[in-house]
Amino acid sequence: MNKFKLMSVRPEDCFLVEGKERILESYEPYLSDESKMDYKPVSAIFFPENTAQVVDAVKRTTGQGKGIVVSASRTGVTGGAIGVDNASIISLEKMTARLGEWHFQAGVKIEDIPVTDKDYYPVDPTEATASLGGTIATNASGPRTFHYGATRNHIKALTIVLADGSVLDIHRGEVVCENSKFVLQHRDGEIVIPIVGISMPPVKNTAGLFLKEDMDLVDLFIGSEGTLGIVTEAIVETAPLPVNRLFLVIYSDTESKALRLVEAIKSKPRFTCLAIEYFDHNAIALIRESDALLNIPGDVVCAVYLEILNGDEDIQEKIDETLASCGLDPEWTWAGFAEGDMLEMKRFRHDVPERVNAIIGARKVDIPGLHKIGTDTAVPEGQLRRILSFARSEVEKEGLQYIVFGHIGDNHLHVNMLPRSMEELKKAEKLHIAIAEESVRLGGTVSAEHGIGRLKKDLLKIQFTEGELAAMKSVKDALDPQGVLNPGVML
Ligand SMILES: Cc1cc2nc3c(=O)[nH]c(=O)nc-3n(C[C@H](O)[C@H](O)[C@H](O)COP(=O)(O)OP(=O)(O)OC[C@H]3O[C@@H](n4cnc5c(N)ncnc54)[C@H](O)[C@@H]3O)c2cc1C
Structure with a gap:
């Protein structure tokens, strides 16, 4: 023993x-x-x-x-x-x-x-x-x-x-x-x-x-x-410590091309990616509003961020070919090689959740009970398009303000709903449950990184049986x- x-x-x-x-x-x-x-x-x-x-x-x-x-x-x-x-x-x-x-x-x-x-x-x-x-x-x-x-x-x-x-x-x-x-x-x-x-x-x-x-x-x-x-x-x-890294923000004029890129990188990798992140059209709009200095071109709809191990001599060619195979224009990328570039791009990524929190913070002044509802679900390989289209159609049906962003490489996107009233908050809470249920139905999790805390306790019983919860207890x-x-x- x-x-x-x-x-x-x-x-x-x-x-x-x-x-x-x-x-x-x-x-x-x-x-x-x-x-x-x-x-x-x-x-x-x-x-x-x-x-x-x-x-x-x-x-x-x-x-x-x-x-x-x-x-x-x-x-x-x-x-x-x-x-x-x-x-x-x-x-x-x-x-x-x-x-x-x-x-x-x-x-x-x-x-x-x-x-x-x-x-x-x-x-x-x-x-x-x-x-x-x-x-x-x-x-x-x-x-x-x-x-x-x-x-x-x-x-x-x-x-x-x-x-x-x-x-x-x-x-x-x-x-x-x-x-x-x-x-x-x-x-x-x-x-x-x-x-x-x-x-x-x-x-x-x-x-x-x-x-x-x-x-x-x-x-x-x-x-x-x-x-x-x-x-x-x-x-x-x-x-x-990776000796040489390449940081790319790849802009796209459609979500479908961006998803194709992520799938191509994962299914037939031609270079090593450390990170693959996604920002949908609403996240891009939010970044534009909060940080004009980042200067995102006008017709950009969404973006994929890549951090790549830059070991190969022909890395540029491989990236260009991968982008072209997904209908994306290699000219439409923001590329960086140095730590400074990465910090700029980190600002790009960090701006999104911070701006969401600021918007909700401002709304809370008038409606103290308000808070954002953010999903943290992840799904297995091959199920990303399903959960994304499910979440988007459900949230849009209710007319809620929302953004989608996050760790698309791990099939882990955050759907952040930003209610404008207590009535919208109730709708967002219901949608959160529906998205968590659908993620579990597809074989995924209700929480991939944030944890359950005091806010998300109701989600545990979606994922675990009573016996499993008793084992934890x-x-x-x-x-x-x-x-x-x-x-x-x-x-
Ligand atoms: C803008 C923004 C972006 C974020 N992005 C991410 C992300 O990409 N990935 C991610 O995983 N999270 C993310 N988070 C959530 C958050 O940063 C993480 O949950 C983080 O792990 C919390 O660390 P903390 O030190 O702030 O812990 P706290 O918020 O202080 O505590 C978090 C929980 O851990 C417990 N805890 C804290 N310290 C200890 C300890 N020493 N021993 C035992 N229990 C402890 C607390 O009781 C609490 O339950 C983000 C948050 C914000 C605001």
Whole structure:
């Protein structure tokens, strides 16, 4: 039997802000995240600087019978880090130290993880201010996931504080599930975590807990959204830094040509793509509005962004031929070779979700209950056109403002609906469910990268059977029997 010892770490005093009024006055941003969901004031926010201080914060909070909201950069879009009743917040934002070559505290921002002249950490959620711990908790992914896979593929080791204040320090390969359980040895006994394998779609997925009969214990915590433990440190797996990259924004005058291009690149690859992203006509209109400097030609309808490994001498020819075979004009591309070009194009990509959030933020001034509804579904190969045409026709039937953009290389497009009234919000909520149901019917997931949080809990039962949800609940009950960690998130 594979038994693993939990560590007892002596708690250290930690900086703490107390009092609901003081928090509302000076620390209100810590109560919300990018979901813009309604939040409740909390009576304490802890700002630990190391694992021992997280242990202190956990023990003090649970000792008062309160729940714990784990909070990092608060870029999450599903309400996982917002203030809730009868809970304290543990913010990881001060935990940004580098502890070894690729060993970091969990609060370090993705954009601050160094790049050497040989290696880099290739996970690139579009929002680079997201923290390492937050991206581990949500198994985040990004444009380059097309080539490198999601966060799960790049985590070698984790340090985790459990709900009872004990500390788990695990390296990948060290603890593998045996006889359908993990056994963690404690000073006062054992924690037995029952593992029942559940069906997981053959797509990028972060909905629900990751449960497989022969799984690694590290994987149980990745994507668990802070419901099983607080990640305080991680060792990441890097990839060789690509020496030469080419960045292309390929403009198209029809969506059909753009989709043909994506299919051609994936079915008969003639060059290596790290990322394939898509922006539909409404996303292009939004970028035009928000950033005139980007100067998008007038008759552009949609665009495909490619990041290409530029190793071949005849790369230009291969790209031109691929574009021509899809009816696209090689002259109609914005190409870049240097890091500066990539930053410009990143602005192009980043403008879209930011502008959506700004539009909804402005509407919320008059209608406080309003929020955007964004799908996060992915479908298996060959099903992209089906889900896209289903989503578009359903949303247009209801007359809602919407945009479609995202990680088309992974068959993972976000349909963002921007309601103008509470009535439209209700319609968008129904459409969200319909698109999630259709994605699952096509063999996909309800959430490919953002997670479930507090906002999308209703979607879990679309993807999982009652038995599968019960299997997840038994894992939660084993590790956190009082339900103190991230109450109301996911399960
Ligand atoms: C403009 C924009 C673009 C985005 N693009 C992408 C994208 O391309 N891909 C993508 O995956 N996401 C994207 N996101 C969503 C968001 O950036 C990710 O979900 C990110 O992983 C959240 O990290 P965070 O540090 O902000 O976590 P938070 O928002 O603070 O928390 C997110 C969840 O993780 C939990 N958590 C945080 N830290 C820890 C920890 N150390 N231990 C345990 N649990 C923890 C929280 O309790 C919460 O449930 C985008 C968001 C925005 C605003």
